[in-house]
Amino acid sequence: MSSTVEHAESHAHGHGLGDAVTHNAAKFGMWLFLGTEILLFGGLFAAYALFRAKYPDLFYDSHKKLDVTLGAINTIVLIFSSFTMALAVSASQKRNRNWLMILLSITFICGAAFGVNKYFEYSAKFHHHIYPETNIFFALYFMMTGLHMLHVFIGMGIIFALIIMAKQGRFKEGNRYTPVEVGGLYWHLVDLIWIYLFPLLYLIG
Amino acid sequence: MSTWIPESASNLAASVDNITLFVTIVSVFFFVLISAVLVAFSIKYRRKSEDQETAYITHNPVIETIWTIIPTILLMVIFAWGWIAFKELRNPPAEAIEVNVVAKQWLWEFEYFTGKKSLNELFVQQNKPVRLIMRSDDVIHSFFVPQFRVKQDILPGSYQQLWFTPTKVGTFDLLCAEYCGSGHSKMLATVKVLSPEAFARWEKGDELEDGAALAAISVSPAERGKDLYSQRGCLACHSIDGKEVIGPTFKNLYGKTEDLEDGSSVLVDENYLRESIYEPEAKMVKGYPPTMPSFKGILSEEEVTALIEYIKTLK
Amino acid sequence: MANGAMTQTQHIPYLAQKGLKSWILTTDHKRIGILYLVTISFFFMIAGLAALGMRYELMTPELDFFRTPTEYNVAFTLHGSLMVFFFIVPGIAASFGNFLIPLMIGARDVAFPRINLLSFWIYLVGTAILLSALAQPADTGWTFYTPYSIQTGTKVILITLGVFVLGFSSILTGMNFIVTIHKLRAPGMTWSRLPLFIWASYATAILQLLATPVVGITLLLLIAERAFDIGFFDPAKGGDPILFQNFFWFYSHPAVYIMVIPAFGIISEIIPVFARKPIFGYKAIAYSSFAIAIISFFVWLHHMFVSGISETAAAIFSFLTMLVAIPTAVKVFNWTATLYKGSIDFHSSMLYALSFIVLFTVGGLTGVYLGALAVDVHLHDTYFIVAHMHYVMIGGTVMGFFGALHFWYQKWFGKVFNELTAKAAWFLIFVGFNVTFFPQFFMGFQGMPRRYATYPEEYISYHALSTYGSWILGLGIIIMTVNLLIPLWKKGWPESSNPYGSLSLEWQVPSPPPHENFDEIPTVTDWTYAYGKK
Amino acid sequence: MSAHNHTEEHHTGLRVYAAVCLALFVLTAVTVYVAKFDFGDFNIVVAMLIASIKAAIVALYFMHLKFEDKLTWIYALYPLFLLFLLIGFTIMETFTRVPVIK
16 A cells, blocks of 8 residues: 655654744734634624614714714724834834833723723713613614724733733743734734724714 | 325416426436445445455546536526526516415414405415515514415514415415414414305305304304314413413413412403403413413404303313 | 554553543643533434424324423424534534544644633533523524514523634634644645545634624624614614524524535545545545535525515525535535445445435435525425435434544544444434434425424324434434443553554554654655555 | 744834824824715715725734735635625615515
């Protein structure tokens, strides 16, 4: 019987995967995961598209009750946090631990600011007796921003973990900064989704 | 009734049956072909010795192309044929007589353009196209008459239509085909296809042709109530043998004292029963869901009396 | 190179380590595969019991076994959702996929072993939620159609939450497998040499990854709808009940292929080994898995031909549905042709593989009835659907699963089961399955609707026959299970590590394999299916 | 293998990131500004167009998609395709339902 394998001498490296393989795999894995996140929000986008087409007036009238200024501020905050996150990845690649920790902390604070802002926004809505059951627009508003908020919190958790890891000096050599880059990808997605949520919910013409 | 497809009793059945037959011929052919080849190979090339020679065949573009193209052509034919027949199912003729249908948990109401109403019995005239305009009061139901080869889901919040021309006089089962809760399998009704003469008599209100109405004048109220119990859908929720289905059982119901949702209690007498049939949610018995529809305008006072008499007999 | 050349110097099987901790904290893909295997088998048994109960009820037209129709409805909801979400969707992909993918591509483990363990834990959390839901089960059917699922008084939230959590397990597993197959193939293991099980697993992983999130958000919306009284799907509040069906089938049609494509892969592994022939039309089978994976996203509306969708939408989706049938037909022809001029050994796993071809052909052909618009109108929501679905799911996936159990049994556990008993069990399963489900095609033609706790008298003979069949099927499965469990108590490993003369990589290491599979990562020099190459 | 033990690192400079960030700020202002005008049915198109430009910038530069291989591109774009499919077919289905004339 013919054989389909042979043993080459050259594969001497140990049982662990090479750093480069791990790094590429982790990044690729995160991209795959981001795809699922897009489709998770996708259901909400589809529902939004359907109901907006069905009830344009309801959507127009309801969106006026949202605070564009708060929404715009939050957009700016998130974009800025994305910027600092990108710089953080860059700093980690240059093994610049101090800058890495500073930039990650700024990103974390931006996330927190976003949350605080959202808290005020939600409580203002509740104060005016606007709840998810008010109408379909607000049902979508709370579902979309709520699910997004959940992602912000998860992202902040990741960033917090990265700060701790950076403090312990985990990103010193090789491709060990992989977690920063992968965590960064996740954080950018949070920003990316908000970029769509903002005009869809706050800026209906 | 043939063994594999029910008798056909509408104008639409023939075209549906023709394509079904075509698909069946194609399917049986391919099934027999594959099974036969499989069995033949299995016998011919079974391992007789450990070192039996085998051929090294990896692929054959010609064969593979052929057996990709043949199913493709057949499938396209089936698609086109199915679509043509489907168009017929979907497009009622202009002269079709309209009947309003309301499906609710778990009964069927029919309202004819003359203003006549019927419950769980749809009366149609032989060889006259009918267009059903259907709505649901609660969840999704589905109108299905196997002998007519028609089916349409009925959605709450919108009207759905369905049409057919009954071709045979007789009584056919109408089934709910979309799962709609605990009474789903009891959400049965009948379609009564009448000859033009019988239909005219029925329309005039002379219901002597109708067995149930005939029975009404010749049997005791309790027996009449027994018929109504099964015809009008009571049986979907109320048992007569003491089992708890959805609503309280009718057995030993009369004369019992029931605890109500609001903490009070009530003696089950004629007035309470009548009220519960017409206004089910007025006095809810503790522990039962408020799912019963009102039968106001559906059951006449005379029919309610008959039902109460029937309930009284269930000891 | 002879097989013996790969003998490991210090062969310590991955099963050697004992203790609970070595299992629940393991990152070894083979052990995680076993964890999945045990859990899914458990749910298979529970769901099977529910099915036997339903069949027993349906012996007679009236209600006699269950006390109320709701109990029957709960039984089919449990049967459906357990079988679909807890057994058949994660089934082969999570158990055999985990076990085989690294072994077959020449890797030491999956790309992210810890995420692999995490997804098993998420799966367990999902099952725990579901088990707690068993105390107050829902009666919606596994499809959770709105608005019934919003209005029913039974507890829908727990069961849907369980399925939602499970979705993450599915997503992470899919992600892990895609990365593994892309990044960790051994040198020389090119795409054109990959075993077809890997191609199938890859196609499945794409579906798991990209279809699951949609059902996740759908169930989340349903939960929100019940919890917060909002109205996405409730027409009384301005919602659209059909939107739910659109979302649900956007996932659940691809999910049908999540269930069955891994079985295609298994069949493509078993048949060449026992026919000692290269698989016929390797490329056609490999690519058709992909074609199915991609087209299956375009066909979901064929579940809704009588839901009130437009003629145009119905026509488009009927057409696309027919397209999916083509690659499926091609596969069946290829498997059959592989037998030509072979040397066929009727090992129990080969019997499962051959019966797969026959039964899946029935399942596929009856699918054509349902794709044809006018015919579907008559057959929709009748027992014809039930029969078709079971011919695909049992005749297809479960036959593949059982075949895989028998084929890789020695590889997994290093034990040998009783072949004669296995064949007897196969016979009972094959006969019992057909007796159970074939009459249901006729019942469906006659118009017997599905999900009926009671039914009109005229269907009694079909129903009775079907129930007798379920007993034979159940007996067969019990015998098979016992037969596979007994050898696990025996000590020691058998002599031969490659008893069937397979050329595939996983059989070139000892059975059971050592902890990290390969002492040295092998270099692949030829096609996986080069049987009888001169 | 050990010779290639690092992947390409994209030291996109501070200047590029700052420019990208600034562009995103400007586009946010633009989208708020144009929302005040009524383009009829094109309101949503304009808003989505600007959002997509922003999203593309974030993906290409912040997320380094620009430097990724073909495989990553495929898996970044395929979900978007499926999203369009989901939205497109759902909308198509909903708005082609035959109204029953009553």
